[in-house]
Amino acid sequence: MPGPYFDSHTHMDVRPEEDLERMAVAGVRKLLTLAHDPLPVEHHDTSIAHWKNVLNVAETASEYLIDAKVGLAVHPRAIPEDLDAALKALEGYLDEADAVGEIGLETASKREREAFREQLDMAAAAGLPAVVHTPRSRDPDVLDAIAAEIAASDVDPADVVVDHLVGDLAERFLEEGVNVGITVQPGKATPEEAVETVVRLSEHSDRLMLNSDAARAPCDVLAVPRVAWLLEKEGFDDVERVTYKNAEEMFG
Numbered sequence: 462m463p464g465p466y467f468d469s470h471t472h473m474d475v476r477p478e479e480d481l482e483r484m485a486v487a488g489v490r491k492l493l494t495l496a497h498d499p500l501p502v503e504h505h506d507t508s509i510a511h512w513k514n515v516l517n518v519a520e521t522a523s524e525y526l527i528d529a530k531v532g533l534a535v536h537p538r539a540i541p542e543d544l545d546a547a548l549k550a551l552e553g554y555l556d557e558a559d560a561v562g563e564i565g566l567e568t569a570s571k572r573e574r575e576a577f578r579e580q581l582d583m584a585a586a587a588g589l590p591a592v593v594h595t596p597r598s599r600d601p602d603v604l605d606a607i608a609a610e611i612a613a614s615d616v617d618p619a620d621v622v623v624d625h626l627v628g629d630l631a632e633r634f635l636e637e638g639v640n641v642g643i644t645v646q647p648g649k650a651t652p653e654e655a656v657e658t659v660v661r662l663s664e665h666s667d668r669l670m671l672n673s674d675a676a677r678a679p680c681d682v683l684a685v686p687r688v689a690w691l692l693e694k695e696g697f698d699d700v701e702r703v704t705y706k707n708a709e710e711m712f713g
């Protein structure tokens with residue numbers, strides 16, 4: 462029987478409702494929809510409007526029998542000029558969130574690092590998990606900076622998911638004590654690379670989760686069911702753990 466599946470990283474606010482239906486039919490019954498950078502953000506009013514949008518899409522998902530969890534944050538590519546005001550407003554919205562995300566670094570500029578560190582500490586204070594973006598460039602200096610900020614923050618690495626990793630990079634971040642998200646999307650990981658990583662790192666299968674990162678870029682909203690099916694074909698034992706349970710334990 463297929464599923465249920467939990468897609469641990471999506472941006473359903475920029476996807477059509479047809480995708481919610483396709484995902485539900487394929488067995489995706491939980492997902493995490495995260496704040497991101499759907500439009501240029503100059504002022505924190507725009508951040509707030511975006512968070513409201515993300516909360517709304519979670520409500521829509523319930524009509525498709527999908528229990529959508531919500532991550533709210535200032536994304537590294539959407540830092541407003543009045544960052545302090547945005548962070549203050551975010552604090553008020555975290556009551557309605559299941560995670561702080563997505564946060565992280567794109568270029569590791571001083572300003573990005575400041576936003577990242579503050580929000581890691583906010584996640585720790587709110588008792589929420591944090592979902593961390595890594596750049597498509599996989600620039601080693603930026604990845605080092607991400608690991609350093611997590612280590613220096615108040616957050617428990619066990620409450621952090623570092624996302625969009627595969628292969629050796631997944632292994633490297635598992636060594637930091639965090640959870641690792643594998644994003645199956647062109648330019649991030651193919652379904653086959655995801656399977657290879659999960660099988661190779663199976664001793665850490667309690668800290669791996671899969672997702673589509675469905676947003677505007679080319680993606681596959683059925684990435685999680687697809688990888689689950691491939692893992693089942695491989696005879697992998699812990700399919701439910703990496704495609705549902707780990708994310709459920711973390712985000713509810």
Ligand SMILES: [Zn+2]
Pocket residue numbers: 470471472495497563594674
């Ligand atoms: Zn994302």
